[in-house]
Amino acid sequence: SQQGEEDPQALSIQEGENATMNCSYKTSINNLQWYRQNSGRGLVHLILIRSNEREKHSGRLRVTLDTSKKSSSLLITASRAADTASYFCATVAFESGTYKYIFGTGTRLKVLA
Amino acid sequence: EAQVTQNPRYLITVTGKKLTVTCSQNMNHEYMSWYRQDPGLGLRQIYYSMNVEVTDKGDVPEGYKVSRKEKRNFPLILESPSPNQTSLYFCASKLGRSPENTIYFGEGSWLTVV
Numbered sequence: 001s002q003q004g005e006e007d008p009q010a011l012s013i014q015e016g017e018n019a020t021m022n023c024s025y026k027t028s029i030n031n032l033q034w035y036r037q038n039s040g041r042g043l044v045h046l047i048l049i050r051s052n053e054r055e056k057h058s059g060r061l062r063v064t065l066d067t068s069k070k071s072s073s074l075l076i077t078a079s080r081a082a083d084t085a086s087y088f089c090a091t092v093a094f095e096s097g098t099y100k101y102i103f104g105t106g107t108r109l110k111v112l113a
Numbered sequence: 114e115a116q117v118t119q120n121p122r123y124l125i126t127v128t129g130k131k132l133t134v135t136c137s138q139n140m141n142h143e144y145m146s147w148y149r150q151d152p153g154l155g156l157r158q159i160y161y162s163m164n165v166e167v168t169d170k171g172d173v174p175e176g177y178k179v180s181r182k183e184k185r186n187f188p189l190i191l192e193s194p195s196p197n198q199t200s201l202y203f204c205a206s207k208l209g210r211s212p213e214n215t216i217y218f219g220e221g222s223w224l225t226v227v
Binding site: 033035042048050 | 223
């Protein structure tokens, strides 16, 4: 089955800088979602982009999707210390009669104050 | 407040001693699921349930059981835990079958099997 692979595995930036993380996957998808996880806590949904969309914005978040390259990127602008967390992409595709959500291994973001 | 509640949050147990991790959601969601999270492997789905009395295996179901007798509850049962089941477990729910439904996660249950 497909797997979302995030890149980089870890990222450390200064407060105020932009953070970009990427997700690659292998097969056709219905949509791709990004989630955030604070250390040891549950994942929280951030944003969803459909397969027929190329870019989406939500506050300081910008997501792009390139289905020809099977990749997506999440950009966090003007980062804050509170953005420190792990970020996961989840690909959603129809498989074996149901929609399966496949989560990647995540990017650990550290924002230094 | 909309939430998924799982208990216990932390548990250390011994090999072979049956345990149950409870999960409850207050959003009237049809779909519920269990995941485990391990370093370098991301989240892997254990079991899911589309509705009451309907459960299906996920990607890593071996060693686990589930039941869905009520819409709000979806307990995870480890009949005979083994050390390789040491992990961080998440219960999750979403409204229904739509691929655009947001998944809501519980806070996680840290399980150590010694």
